[in-house]
Amino acid sequence: MDQPVPMSDHPSAARPLRDRMTVPALAFGGMLMAVMQTVVVPLLPDLPRLTGASPGAVSWMVTATLLSGAVLTPVLGRAGDMYGKRRVLIAALGVMVLGSVMCALSSDIGVLVTARALQGAASAVVPLSISILRDELPSERTGSAVALMSATLGIGASLGLPLAALVVQYSDWHVMFWVTAGLGAAGVAAVWWAVRESPVREPGRFDLVGALGLAVGLVCLLLGIVEGGEWGWGGARVLGLFLGAVAVLGLWWWQQLHTRQPLVDLRLVARPRVGLSHVAALLTGFAFYSNTLVTAQLVQAPEATGYGLGLSIVETGLVLLPGGIAMLLFSSVSARVSAAFGPRVTLVVGTSVIALGYVVRIADSRELWMIIVGAAVVSVGTTLAYSALPMLILGAVPPGQTASANGVNVLMRTIGQAMCSAAVVAVPVRHTSPVDGTAVPTLHGYLLAFAMAGAVALLACTAALTIPGDPAADGTRRTRGRTAGTRGGVMEGA
Numbered sequence: 001m002d003q004p005v006p007m008s009d010h011p012s013a014a015r016p017l018r019d020r021m022t023v024p025a026l027a028f029g030g031m032l033m034a035v036m037q038t039v040v041v042p043l044l045p046d047l048p049r050l051t052g053a054s055p056g057a058v059s060w061m062v063t064a065t066l067l068s069g070a071v072l073t074p075v076l077g078r079a080g081d082m083y084g085k086r087r088v089l090i091a092a093l094g095v096m097v098l099g100s101v102m103c104a105l106s107s108d109i110g111v112l113v114t115a116r117a118l119q120g121a122a123s124a125v126v127p128l129s130i131s132i133l134r135d136e137l138p139s140e141r142t143g144s145a146v147a148l149m150s151a152t153l154g155i156g157a158s159l160g161l162p163l164a165a166l167v168v169q170y171s172d173w174h175v176m177f178w179v180t181a182g183l184g185a186a187g188v189a190a191v192w193w194a195v196r197e198s199p200v201r202e203p204g205r206f207d208l209v210g211a212l213g214l215a216v217g218l219v220c221l222l223l224g225i226v227e228g229g230e231w232g233w234g235g236a237r238v239l240g241l242f243l244g245a246v247a248v249l250g251l252w253w254w255q256q257l258h259t260r261q262p263l264v265d266l267r268l269v270a271r272p273r274v275g276l277s278h279v280a281a282l283l284t285g286f287a288f289y290s291n292t293l294v295t296a297q298l299v300q301a302p303e304a305t306g307y308g309l310g311l312s313i314v315e316t317g318l319v320l321l322p323g324g325i326a327m328l329l330f331s332s333v334s335a336r337v338s339a340a341f342g343p344r345v346t347l348v349v350g351t352s353v354i355a356l357g358y359v360v361r362i363a364d365s366r367e368l369w370m371i372i373v374g375a376a377v378v379s380v381g382t383t384l385a386y387s388a389l390p391m392l393i394l395g396a397v398p399p400g401q402t403a404s405a406n407g408v409n410v411l412m413r414t415i416g417q418a419m420c421s422a423a424v425v426a427v428p429v430r431h432t433s434p435v436d437g438t439a440v441p442t443l444h445g446y447l448l449a450f451a452m453a454g455a456v457a458l459l460a461c462t463a464a465l466t467i468p469g470d471p472a473a474d475g476t477r478r479t480r481g482r483t484a485g486t487r488g489g490v491m492e493g494a
Contacts, residue, residue, distance in 0.1 A: 022196070033153075038157050065120040068120030068121065070415065073127060075211050075215075082201065085132050090192055147387035150331070222414075281413045283456050286456045307366050344469055346391075362447050390406050428441035
């Protein structure tokens with residue numbers, strides 16, 4: 001019986017158009033996921049009036065997506081390894097489209113929150129796509145393609161914010177969700193047409209008990225982190241959630257170690273190269289997210305504060321846009337660094353550059369051009385770090401577990417971002433001054449948030465330095481890097 005012929009066996013010049021469009025199609029899906037996460041941001045101030053709901057209820061349009069994405073990312077990654085990555089990827093994008101259509105058709109807050117929870121399924125797009133790239137591309141092209149996929153997170157977020165703000169400003173807010181539904185449908189069609197189903201599978205029985213345990217534990221943990229500032233960190237609800245998370249996740253860990261076909265192979269996580277990569281992902285997610293959150297608040301602060309620029313949400317998106325462009329441009333650079341020196345070195349350099357970017361932010365966060373430069377430097381560091389993390393995972397786990405392992409890595413980034421969101425809210429509110437009768441954060445509060453993020457980036461760098469190297473693989477990469485380094489451009493490498 002003939003075996004499936006992977007793309008790597010086809011000469012580049014003879015590959016059909018659909019094979020050449022595999023990387024762009026997957027990258028488009030990654031950008032869609034990032035756009036989906038950011039499109040509601042311009043709407044949040046007006047949604048209580050538009051939906052008749054309380055601000056607390058409206059905030060669940062962000063929280064629901066975060067929670068469902070955190071739960072579904074490792075679950076869908078495991079499903080992809082078992083049943084087919086392309087199949088699960090198309091399903092995840094399809095659920096995202098369904099959520100967009102529901103948002104476009106309703107103004108009821110219950111329906112909107114449910115729809116946003118469905119859209120969280122798109123969080124699995126990037127780990128599934130990275131696993132497909134490993135299975136389908138020749139090794140010399142995998143690094144640049146994975147780097148591009150990692151960069152789509154920042155690119156999509158940088159594009160999504162100003163585009164969503166423009167739609168909201170000049171049209172009915174439901175139009176924004178019709179736009180995302182149309183883009184999502186185009187993403188489904190592109191993946192269906194251009195992406196082959198990977199022949200690499202790890203068949204077995206799906207661990208439903210493990211999936212439910214992980215879901216309950218993560219919801220308790222992330223809900224406590226996200227709502228801690230609102231409910232009170234010492235309150236009974238938050239403490240109960242954290243205690244519940246510890247208990248449930250502890251039982252889940254025991255169950256995963258004792259089941260024959262676990263949802264997450266914790267024996268792989270125990271390997272230093274995998275476990276330390278997950279720690280670095282959590283810390284990098286924290287360090288990166290502060291750049292977007294704090295910058296957006298700082299430039300929109302009133303000019304009466306003495307540091308704020310009073311920018312609109314559209315103008316704020318344009319301030320963050322150069323960072324997204326920098327991520328696109330440096331994705332090919334990160335691939336070359338990894339090819340020449342190994343992904344561990346790229347991660348060390350990337351987290352160091354993130355810390356350097358926050359030094360720039362602390363040095364001057366009053367002048368617009370310095371704010372843009374500092375934010376772009378952090379974005380460049382994030383590109384290097386985010387491109388290295390999946391390459392570390394790909395080199396340390398069996399081919400049949402790449403989607404689930406990268407799903408856990410993305411989950412750790414999500415937890416880091418949630419922790420950052422809670423910290424960024426907590427720090428500035430403790431340093432406020434009255435402006436026109438309203439308490440607003442001082443510049444000192446924002447600089448403390450930058451300093452905290454820079455310190456976390458240095459911790460991520462320390463974690464990266466402790467990741468064991470693979471001398472044989474690193475030697476192969478150096479040889480490969482001398483060849484790959486002569487190739488220019490993201491699309492040439494991808």
